[in-house]
Amino acid sequence: MNKPELLSPAGNLTKLKIALNYGADAVYASMGSFSLRQRSAKEFNPQSFEEGVSLTHKFGKKFYATINGFPSNAQLENLKKHIEFLGSIGVDAFIIASPSVINLAKNIAPDIEIHLSTQANVMNYLDAKVFYDMGVKRVVVAREIGLKDVIKIKEELPNLEIEIFIHGSMCFAYSGRCLISALQSGRFSNRGSCANDCRFNYEIYAKNDESGALFRLNEDENGTYIMNSKDLNLASHIEKIIKSGAVDSFKIEGRTKSEYYVACATNAYRMAIDDTINNKFNPEIYQKELHTLKNRGFTDGYLVSRPFEKKDTQNFDSTLEEGTHQVCAISEDGVSFKTKFKIILNESYEIFTPMDGVINEINNEIGKIYKKDGKFFVKFKTLKAKNNKEFSEIHSGNINEILLPTKLPKFSFLRKEI
Known part of the structure; x- marks a missing residue:
């Protein structure tokens, strides 16, 4: 039975250390303005980022640098310098979404592996093959994909590594293709500065253009969190996913989340993976731990159920719920x-x-x-x-x-x- 890698978020140097101590096989982090989590990227400077890479390697683990934003023309020269720096400190892979950035990375740092970001939205083996032929070592498939399609990609491209998200925040928009933040606050989600407007509460109105009448539609006195997606939680399905033989890496979302989140999520999924390999899988244990975390309610997303079958992916009541x-x-x-x-x-x-x-x-x-x-x-x-x-x-x-x-x-x- 293939044992997938456990990949944890490293929002800063302390969180990186926590992830490694709690059992992550690899961590991912970013620096500067070229990833989709600029807030966590500001937690690092060149010195601490290099220290994080060195420390990760001392643990015998891997460090992946996230550069999955979609750059503008004005950013390209600085992006080239950024890739040069990341290559010089010996990161194990780049996580990239844009084909042009893939080509840049291949030219500037040809010895560094390229992992395709989930933002590239791979849903089938033909799309996967396009990027595989470009030199991509691993594809982080879209969150909307089903396990059967993941298995099909692995059958068609057995040498291509496949990574899936198993836990963390879900986006209301399809694979992060959202303009709400840009429209309301001028903060662009696909350049790493999303304001999470989907987490706000809204008031909904119905308007009659002929009469000018405007009626407020009440869910309750506080409005509604109509766009607030629940958090992904696949802990109960880890055994099934591992036994499919199609997945090489399990990824936990959450570079901007707390130290305890990194520790608890990494610990729970470390147990789930190891217990599966040792034929001791017990989802009740892992779920009990994960429910200690603050969350937006949990959903198992779309990997094991088709989207139109899911009727519980939104939390209409609150933007965040207390854990146990x-x-x-x-x-x-x-x-x-x-x-x-x-x-x-x-x-x-x-x-x-x-x-x-x-x-x-x-x-x-x-x-x-x-x-x-x-x-x-x-x-x-x-x-x-x-x-x-x-x-x-x-x-x-x-x-x-x-x-x-x-x-x-x-x-x-x-x-x-x-």
């Missing part, structure tokens, strides 16, 4: 934590760590770490910062690093069920 857990703190070094929400004395917090993380039970003057129902928890007796200042409670925004009762695995989180 609140993330309260993160420990990057395993010695102390930074508060993300609120930590108070004598309250229990679940410890969430990478799968291979070792936690030791302890009871000392700082607090108690104990195991209950197969999970580890911490309860603080004192909240003491590295500078010895003590607190009765810690809230988000407090920059003090608070000591843990004992060393935990790096990038551990403290969370609490809501």
Whole structure:
């Protein structure tokens, strides 16, 4: 059984480290103004981007650079320099959407693999072959494709790698072809600066041109989130997809999402992939973890069901829903934590760590770490910062690093069920 790669988002250097520690086989990131996530691209500079590539390779993992925007004439000279830089630091692949950028990359950095972005909207083997003949090593197929068509592409082009999205935000428009943001705020989605106008609530009106009458159509007093797509979640179908033998890489969307999102999603799908290979697949476990995340409601999208059969892909009620857990703190070094929400004395917090993380039970003057129902928890007796200042409670925004009762695995989180 072929074991697909797990590809996680690296919105900044910290998220990259989290993805690697939680089991990603590869990460993808961008820098500058040439990808479709300019907000996360601004989190990197040339030095930190090169550091990220080096660190990824030290882990024995792969680093893919995203340059999947659609450049204007004015951007082309800077794009050439950008490709030169990415080639010089040894990224493992470029993720590209435009045929012209593919040609640029082949000429400027011929030794770097080319992966075709989902923005190119490959839905069939003939389209895939066009890009394969251009030198593309991997195709990230359109989110709207069905598994049968993915299998057909692999049958026709067995040497072409196929990557699919398995989790994350879904676009209301067909494969991201949307102008709402550009029309309303002048921010172009296909140049990486989408304002996510589809997530806003809207009021809908009916107008009679003859009489001039205008009627507001009420869903409720707040209007409606009519364009708000639910989030993709294919965790329950991982076994079926792997057994198809057609998919080489599973991709998690979310370069602009939180550190905890990267950790939790990577961890859940790492378990799902490994359990499938070891004949222990149990979707209830992975879904329970993924539902701890804030989300817009979940849908399994279009890979296993045809679009016209889906009637639950929109969340009309709210732009974002709370998950089952609140993330309260993160420990990057395993010695102390930074508060993300609120930590108070004598309250229990679940410890969430990478799968291979070792936690030791302890009871000392700082607090108690104990195991209950197969999970580890911490309860603080004192909240003491590295500078010895003590607190009765810690809230988000407090920059003090608070000591843990004992060393935990790096990038551990403290969370609490809501």
